[in-house]
Amino acid sequence: MDNNEYLVLTFESTHAAMSAQKYLKGKINHAVMPVPRCISASCGIAIRANAQDIGSLRQLLDGGFPVAPGAYSLYRVDQQDCAHKL
């Protein structure tokens, strides 16, 4: 993991975060991380993905993702650690 721009998925519950992590395993390069300090809401477990994988991540979120659309949020975190909701 480098310190470039990256994507973060946050979740309303820890269970949602863990089921999302299980679903994404083997499908996209990702890491489990604490929710970045710049994002205040949601449970403590977040999923980090590479910024360039936005296309494939969106496809995974749209097809078969186990968490309902309202129960997670997707952010882009820039090099200054500022989060932008997508």
Place this chain on the structure above:
Amino acid sequence: MNKLVDAKGKNCPIPVILAKKEIEAGENAFVVEVDNQTAVKNLEKLAASRGYASSVDEKDGAYRVAFSKDGEVCQIAEEEQGDSWVVFVGRETLGSGDDELGANLMKMYFYTIAQEKQLPSAVLFMNGGVKIPVLNDQVVEHLRDLQSRGVEVLVCGTCLNFFGIADKLQVGTVSNMYDITQRMLYAGKVVSL
């Protein structure tokens, strides 16, 4: 004449423990006699970490490691030791309660540690903890990063053998109880997960 501690024939970490007892008793100058180079090196490291000057004399296969204390150096060395810390991982998950949650917390712990500037001097894996540098791909990546920044990663070889995964270690050095105990002895703080 300085006090002589005979540690010949004693395996590591006993000579270091004996020397530590002298230091803790406030001895400013003492000599530890050992019969192998490993013990000499470990005693020299102990002396440096506790602010003692050390010198070695060899005679007939026996080494006399002389410790002598300089107050000013001692203060600096103690501060340095206070800053050093090691992480001991004795299980595959962080905490108890739910294994899946614990596995995720472990990933998050190493993710966070790898973001910090003040790194541990070593991460030590034992018992079920040895599965992490073998099987946990995310933590393996964090450990590689930490290793490239000077953090020592030691993995209990006995434990790897027990679980039948010795040939699958992805990161770190296969180690033993002596080395792992040494890292704990020299550290200012041991964080046990």
